[in-house]
Amino acid sequence: MHTVIRVEKLSKTFHHNRALHAVDLTVEQGEMVALLGPSGSGKSTLLRHLSGLTTGDNIPESRVELLGNTVQRAGRLARDIRKSRAQTGCIFQQFNLVNRLTVLENVLIGALGSTPFWRTCLRWFSHAQKQRALQALTRVGMAHFASQRVSTLSGGQQQRVAIARALMQQAKIILADEPIASLDPESARIVMEILRDINQKDGITVVVTLHQVDYALRYCERIVALRQGQLFFDGASHAFDNDRFDHLYRSINRVD
Numbered sequence: 001m002h003t004v005i006r007v008e009k010l011s012k013t014f015h016h017n018r019a020l021h022a023v024d025l026t027v028e029q030g031e032m033v034a035l036l037g038p039s040g041s042g043k044s045t046l047l048r049h050l051s052g053l054t055t056g057d058n059i060p061e062s063r064v065e066l067l068g069n070t071v072q073r074a075g076r077l078a079r080d081i082r083k084s085r086a087q088t089g090c091i092f093q094q095f096n097l098v099n100r101l102t103v104l105e106n107v108l109i110g111a112l113g114s115t116p117f118w119r120t121c122l123r124w125f126s127h128a129q130k131q132r133a134l135q136a137l138t139r140v141g142m143a144h145f146a147s148q149r150v151s152t153l154s155g156g157q158q159q160r161v162a163i164a165r166a167l168m169q170q171a172k173i174i175l176a177d178e179p180i181a182s183l184d185p186e187s188a189r190i191v192m193e194i195l196r197d198i199n200q201k202d203g204i205t206v207v208v209t210l211h212q213v214d215y216a217l218r219y220c221e222r223i224v225a226l227r228q229g230q231l232f233f234d235g236a237s238h239a240f241d242n243d244r245f246d247h248l249y250r251s252i253n254r255v256d
């Protein structure tokens with residue numbers, strides 16, 4: 001096993017509001033980890049640090065590494081994070097697809113990395129690349145929607161396209177922030193099953209934030225739970241004390 005995500009002493013303060021406090025986390029290749037916690041506990045902030053979208057407080061020992069590459073250190077973004085970004089697929093609650101484009105085109109974007117010229121590039125895709133995009137869509141059960149515009153799809157279908165794009169990108173890690181939060185139970189089940197399938201068959205490491213404990217218990221072997229920016233549980237799902245979490249969840253919601 002080798003470590004694909006390493007977070008050490010990561011803190012993040014927004015105007016005196018401590019969103020993350022001295023978070024240490026390592027994730028090994030091939031794990032499927034649920035990041036749990038009530039609203040405002042720091043789940044999204046942690047994921048944004050992993051994908052290099054934001055930097056933590058300036059603490060000398062703090063660092064984030066992905067696939068052996070430094071993403072940030074002591075609150076400063078590494079000079080070149082393109083490599084780790086290219087190998088990381090991000091899926092969000094609000095579907096981050098391009099509505100005007102077709103399903104196939106959205107998946108093809110996955111092959112481009114982060115070029116700002118994707119509009120031009122779309123015309124130049126080879127037959128082989130299109131075949132690969134179709135295979136990725138087949139994998140998530142969306143091949144027959146290939147030529148349809150994204151705007152015509154349901155939320156669950158859009159999440160499946162976003163997963164296909166990550167497959168096209170040959171992502172080694174998928175970071176999914178509340179991918180099922182706005183889905184009905186049946187669509188949520190399908191999306192979680194696809195994530196588990198690519199985790200198990202392709203060995204893609206998945207970190208998924210969830211606020212429903214039952215999905216975490218059902219689909220992830222490991223749970224990392226946050227409470228007001230600090231880890232309060234990190235271990236096997238079967239060792240997770242649901243009652244304690246429930247109690248905490250309710251007490252925090254009451255304070256809110």
Ligand code: ADP
Pocket residue numbers: 014017018019037038039040041042043044045046
């Ligand atoms: P979660 O995803 O678990 O609901 P977040 O990571 O979104 O939690 O937020 C953690 C804390 O950080 C919250 O108190 C939130 O208000 C605060 N926060 C998050 N992003 C920002 C921001 N861009 N500016 C100011 N405060 C923020």
Ligand code: MG
Pocket residue numbers: 043044045178
């Ligand atoms: Mg969030």
